[in-house]
Amino acid sequence: MKKKQKTRGNWLYGITTIAYILLFIWVFTLNGTKGLVIWDPGYAMYFYVLGFIGFIPIILWLLDRFIFKKRGLRVVSKLLSFVLLLIPIGIVTFIFISTRIQAVDLPPLVFINDSSQAERYSLTYWTKEKQSDTLEVIMHKSEAIEAVQLTDDEKGHKHVFTFGQSDVASYDITTQQGSYTLAVSQDTHIKRFAIASDSHIGTAKSSLDNTKTIMQSIYNQPYDCFFLLGDIVEYGFSFQQWVQAVQILASQEKVVPLKPLIGNHDILFRGGQLFESLMGEDYFRVDFDTIHFIGLNLPWGIEDFSAKQKQWLETELKSIPKEDWTIVLTHAFLYASGYHYRGVLWADNTKAIDELVPMFESHDVDMVFSGHNHQMEHLSTNGIDYFIAGAFGCHLDPERDYTSAGSMWYNNETHGYLDLTMSATTATVTFLDVDNQPLYTHVVEK
Numbered sequence: 167m168k169k170k171q172k173t174r175g176n177w178l179y180g181i182t183t184i185a186y187i188l189l190f191i192w193v194f195t196l197n198g199t200k201g202l203v204i205w206d207p208g209y210a211m212y213f214y215v216l217g218f219i220g221f222i223p224i225i226l227w228l229l230d231r232f233i234f235k236k237r238g239l240r241v242v243s244k245l246l247s248f249v250l251l252l253i254p255i256g257i258v259t260f261i262f263i264s265t266r267i268q269a270v271d272l273p274p275l276v277f278i279n280d281s282s283q284a285e286r287y288s289l290t291y292w293t294k295e296k297q298s299d300t301l302e303v304i305m306h307k308s309e310a311i312e313a314v315q316l317t318d319d320e321k322g323h324k325h326v327f328t329f330g331q332s333d334v335a336s337y338d339i340t341t342q343q344g345s346y347t348l349a350v351s352q353d354t355h356i357k358r359f360a361i362a363s364d365s366h367i368g369t370a371k372s373s374l375d376n377t378k379t380i381m382q383s384i385y386n387q388p389y390d391c392f393f394l395l396g397d398i399v400e401y402g403f404s405f406q407q408w409v410q411a412v413q414i415l416a417s418q419e420k421v422v423p424l425k426p427l428i429g430n431h432d433i434l435f436r437g438g439q440l441f442e443s444l445m446g447e448d449y450f451r452v453d454f455d456t457i458h459f460i461g462l463n464l465p466w467g468i469e470d471f472s473a474k475q476k477q478w479l480e481t482e483l484k485s486i487p488k489e490d491w492t493i494v495l496t497h498a499f500l501y502a503s504g505y506h507y508r509g510v511l512w513a514d515n516t517k518a519i520d521e522l523v524p525m526f527e528s529h530d531v532d533m534v535f536s537g538h539n540h541q542m543e544h545l546s547t548n549g550i551d552y553f554i555a556g557a558f559g560c561h562l563d564p565e566r567d568y569t570s571a572g573s574m575w576y577n578n579e580t581h582g583y584l585d586l587t588m589s590a591t592t593a594t595v596t597f598l599d600v601d602n603q604p605l606y607t608h609v610v611e612k
């Protein structure tokens with residue numbers, strides 16, 4: 167009888183230990199966690215502390231079993247174990263609640279679709295109430311005007327309308343939220359793209375005003391597409407930050423189609439699910455005649471680069487004719503100058519370079535655009551030009567203490583974005599500041 171009393175409630179130690187083990191297994195199955203621990207020793211420390219706390223129930227059980235003689239101590243020990251059990255439960259609950267899509271009204275974003283999809287554009291927005299909506303699109307063609315009415319199949323919070331034909335010069339789009347004009351360049355010889363990365367919306371360290379000003383400049387020009395290379399928000403697991411981001415990126419009277427990539431901040435702790443719902447697929451190929459963009463899911467480096475994505479990349483690269491332009495877009499840089507952050511060098515990513523660059527060089531990739539480091543830079547290595555455009559409003563990086571061998575130009579002093587103007591034979595890359603003033607131009611000949 168006495169022995170039974172002594173062991174009563176011992177299961178609590180076991181349950182608490184198992185809860186910590188399951189928490190660790192679950193967190194490390196989430197995309198982006200492995201990269202976080204490798205690249206940010208500050209955050210890695212939280213995991214060590216959590217791991218240590220996870221051992222405490224075992225220590226308490228040993229004390230209960232062999233040391234504590236008094237009933238009172240054993241009760242306190244079990245109570246403590248119960249309190250520790252609340253931590254993993256609390257963490258998982260917080261992540262699920264924080265990444266839950268809530269019913270809100272979100273303004274429209276126009277995305278350019280993957281080349282595998284039938285129609286070129288998708289206009290997407292969310293409504294607080296479940297409803298069936300309509301969208302009117304007037305297509306101005308070279309010789310005619312055609313109007314189409316699109317309706318949601320069923321009532322929902324998310325509304326997606328796809329449209330687009332090859333000979334359209336511009337679209338007038340009318341939604342219940344407002345009217346938008348999307349002009350499509352009819353010049354088959356010249357294509358223009360805007361590229362920027364790292365807005366980090368949601369932290370006071372970022373300049374939202376600068377992000378908004380750059381966004382305005384982009385929407386005021388007839389870009390064929392705006393490629394946003396990730397770290398759109400500070401914490402991808404915060405639905406509230408995504409709401410703020412969508413409001414800032416939202417379509418204005420003049421619309422430029424958007425194509426976003428996922429960054430290390432976006433992907434964290436189920437942020438990938440929010441990205442997919444709000445921004446679309448996490449890797450893609452988009453073609454503009456003989457110009458081919460391949461966007462990769464490379465948030466930290468090579469850590470989340472799956473075998474499936476690698477296979478897909480090889481297939482896509484092989485299918486592009488040698489004489490065409492091949493442009494790769496990533497969040498994480500391959501070559502970059504940078505600095506030491508808590509002992510880790512945030513510059514030339516040798517693992518990613520070893521994995522990807524031989525493939526790029528053998529398939530004649532022309533240019534690679536990335537973000538991740540909060541700076542603007544141009545590098546040239548073995549015939550490929552690398553550009554870092556990580557200055558879309560985020561806090562800027564400290565002065566580099568490591569200069570990559572191929573670095574041609576570097577700036578960590580101003581926010582800005584990048585203009586890529588292309589013909590069949592020439593690509594002109596111009597870094598611009600917040601006031602739309604050119605900072606640096608480089609021409610790549612095919």
Ligand SMILES: [Fe+2]
Nearest residue numbers: 364397538560
């Ligand atoms: Fe970033």
